[in-house]
Amino acid sequence: MTRGTNFKIARAHITSRLKQTLVAMLSVTFGISMYIFMNSFMTGVNDAQTKLAFSTLAHVHIYNDLPEDNTNLVNRYFSEDVAANIHNAKVIQYTEGIKNSESIIQALKDELEITGITSQLNINVFFRNGATQVNGLLSGVDVENEDKLFKTSDYMLEGEWSDLQYRSDGVIIGSGLAKKLSLRMNDNVVIMTVDGISRTYKIIGIFETSLASVDNAKAYIRINTARQLLSKNRGYVTDIQINIEDYNDAREWAEQWASDVSYTVEPWPVASGQLEAANQLRNIIAVAVSLTILLVAGFGIYNIMNMTVNEKIKEIAILKAMGFEGRDVVQIFITQSIIIGIAGGLLGMLLGYLVTVGVNQVPFHVANLETLPVTYRNKDYLLAFAFGLLTTFIAGYLPAKNASKVDPVEIIRG
Amino acid sequence: MNDIALSARNIIKYFQEPLTFQVLKDISFEVKRGEFLSLIGKSGSGKSTLLYVLSTMDTDFEGRLTINQTDLTGKTQNQLAAFRNAHIGFVFQFHYLLPEFTALDNIMLPALKLGQKSKEEIREKALANLRLLGLEEQAYKSANKLSGGQQQRVAIARALINDPAIIMGDEPTGNLDSKNTQIVFDIFKQLAKERGQTIIAVTHDDEFAQNSDRVIELSDGKLL
Numbered sequence: 001m002t003r004g005t006n007f008k009i010a011r012a013h014i015t016s017r018l019k020q021t022l023v024a025m026l027s028v029t030f031g032i033s034m035y036i037f038m039n040s041f042m043t044g045v046n047d048a049q050t051k052l053a054f055s056t057l058a059h060v061h062i063y064n065d066l067p068e069d070n071t072n073l074v075n076r077y078f079s080e081d082v083a084a085n086i087h088n089a090k091v092i093q094y095t096e097g098i099k100n101s102e103s104i105i106q107a108l109k110d111e112l113e114i115t116g117i118t119s120q121l122n123i124n125v126f127f128r129n130g131a132t133q134v135n136g137l138l139s140g141v142d143v144e145n146e147d148k149l150f151k152t153s154d155y156m157l158e159g160e161w162s163d164l165q166y167r168s169d170g171v172i173i174g175s176g177l178a179k180k181l182s183l184r185m186n187d188n189v190v191i192m193t194v195d196g197i198s199r200t201y202k203i204i205g206i207f208e209t210s211l212a213s214v215d216n217a218k219a220y221i222r223i224n225t226a227r228q229l230l231s232k233n234r235g236y237v238t239d240i241q242i243n244i245e246d247y248n249d250a251r252e253w254a255e256q257w258a259s260d261v262s263y264t265v266e267p268w269p270v271a272s273g274q275l276e277a278a279n280q281l282r283n284i285i286a287v288a289v290s291l292t293i294l295l296v297a298g299f300g301i302y303n304i305m306n307m308t309v310n311e312k313i314k315e316i317a318i319l320k321a322m323g324f325e326g327r328d329v330v331q332i333f334i335t336q337s338i339i340i341g342i343a344g345g346l347l348g349m350l351l352g353y354l355v356t357v358g359v360n361q362v363p364f365h366v367a368n369l370e371t372l373p374v375t376y377r378n379k380d381y382l383l384a385f386a387f388g389l390l391t392t393f394i395a396g397y398l399p400a401k402n403a404s405k406v407d408p409v410e411i412i413r414g
Numbered sequence: 415m416n417d418i419a420l421s422a423r424n425i426i427k428y429f430q431e432p433l434t435f436q437v438l439k440d441i442s443f444e445v446k447r448g449e450f451l452s453l454i455g456k457s458g459s460g461k462s463t464l465l466y467v468l469s470t471m472d473t474d475f476e477g478r479l480t481i482n483q484t485d486l487t488g489k490t491q492n493q494l495a496a497f498r499n500a501h502i503g504f505v506f507q508f509h510y511l512l513p514e515f516t517a518l519d520n521i522m523l524p525a526l527k528l529g530q531k532s533k534e535e536i537r538e539k540a541l542a543n544l545r546l547l548g549l550e551e552q553a554y555k556s557a558n559k560l561s562g563g564q565q566q567r568v569a570i571a572r573a574l575i576n577d578p579a580i581i582m583g584d585e586p587t588g589n590l591d592s593k594n595t596q597i598v599f600d601i602f603k604q605l606a607k608e609r610g611q612t613i614i615a616v617t618h619d620d621e622f623a624q625n626s627d628r629v630i631e632l633s634d635g636k637l638l
Contacts, residue, residue: 323498323500326491327492
């Protein structure tokens with residue numbers, strides 16, 4: 001019954017000073033909506049950045065690394081105090097690429113988490129047209145699976161990606177490369193390997209990813225055509241690219257597979273450390289900024305609750321004289337700040353959503369983006385609400401605690 | 415023994431600020447059940463200070479205070495608050511009603527806090543108190559819409575809600591005109607006589623004091 005009474009008093013306080021209540025509520029609303037907006041925006045940027053990066057980068061990459069450091073073989077069999085004198089060490093023979101790709105792919109295909117897997121045969125080559133010569137990367141690809149992993153067909157400027165499947169003499173080249181070599185659709189280009197073998201291909205497509213390093217130096221052919229170019233067997237590949245369901249798990253999966261596969265298994269954070277670092281830094285900024293805003297909102301509530309306590313100090317004194325205890329007084333003021341927190345929080349979630357939607361409409365034509373990127377996550381809304389309530393609770397508790405210590409004699413006697 | 419409502423033994427109190435100063439000097443007296451007692455004295459004689467000591471709100475004193483056979487020395491603030499809630503009613507010079515609440519709600523507050531009766535019973539009792547004080551018409555008006563005399567009478571109705579053994583008044587008629595003073599005085603008299611409730615009132619009003627059952631005068635912190 002006391003609780004009901006305390007609630008009634010709290011409600012009277014709130015409704016009798018509607019303007020202050022509204023200001024306090026709006027400061028919570030503002031804090032929470034900014035928290036939601038900041039986090040949605042930063043996550044959006046992260047996702048966009050990651051998506052862009054994953055247009056050329058797979059979640060996990062399997063390849064045959066160069067042989068390890070062989071400059072001192074003696075060390076492997078003798079202890080370190082054995083003096084060794086080796087000059088001009090040379091590697092006689094090592095295996096290039098992945099020979100048994102089919103068995104690896106077969107084994108990995110059974111893993112549920114894999115959403116896409118493709119093999120590539122990447123060769124460093126020279127592209128020539130007349131006197132112009134540009135070096136770059138020729139990628140022999142499994143046409144269908146390459147598109148599944150990297151959405152290469154999305155980046156086609158001219159021609160169709162799927163045509164590559166049916167054209168053993170076809171090549172699809174980057175827009176920058178085409179420009180450098182003065183090439184257009186259906187022109188011929190000469191491709192020359194490091195071993196001196198050259199062959200002529202017809203341009204059946206031009207792509208543009210907006211990543212200059214790719215557009216200026218990369219071309220695709222069918223993987224079998226690439227094998228022919230190198231005189232390699234069926235099954236020979238240089239790289240196996242794998243996408244999994246959640247790219248955040250890449251590290252763990254890579255570690256697990258490393259023991260099954262005799263080649264290097266590299267998750268994306270290792271291949272592209274700066275991407276992960278940038279993501280995490282952006283997250284830290286978002287959290288720091290939004291918590292600061294919530295803190296400021298908290299000070300706003302604290303201020304207003306303090307004012308209320310001062311204004312109502314005589315009432316508090318009389319309540320205490322009549323037998324209300326310190327914890328009743330705390331309850332009365334905490335109830336007020338929690339009501340403010342909940343109302344402000346709900347409104348803040350709505351406002352945060354609206355601001356996020358609004359920002360998502362702002363045009364932003366850079367790279368392959370069209371509007372500012374945002375990501376909607378329930379987690380952000382729940383956390384914002386939780387933090388908002390926590391802030392209002394603390395901001396309400398401190399003045400309430402002071403109010404509960406009011407000495408009725410002092411106040412009533414004046 | 416049983417008809418002693420309040421007993422004060424060797425009450426001594428000092429003010430520390432601005433200088434150490436003894437306000438109450440070894441005060442002892444007893445108040446009988448149903449007695450209407452007036453505390454008088456000049457400004458600074460310590461009569462209000464004594465009242466707040468008796469009210470249990472001021473705990474910073476030496477001596478022994480017993481109300482209704484309950485020894486109140488050394489109890490915690492919360493225990494004392496609960497005790498006040500059940501056994502003591504207050505009427506101050508200013509009414510201190512919650513302005514947003516109706517007269518009825520204000521009166522019900524201490525009983526709701528005590529929580530011994532259902533809300534319906536409390537409401538009935540509050541309405542009965544309002545009738546007793548001739549305020550049944552004002553029950554649903556908010557406190558800040560009432561006149562000064564009405565507000566003070568509502569404050570008395572509030573003080574009575576838990577049927578306290580003792581009603582304490584700090585100049586309960588200090589802000590009232592003579593007509594309202596008379597009304598309040600008659601109510602006190604009636605409560606003491608008919609219900610056996612003990613009244614202790616600090617007052618400046620000599621007529622008020624002379625008409626009460628007993629007058630205690632303080633001078634320089636001592637009983638005269």
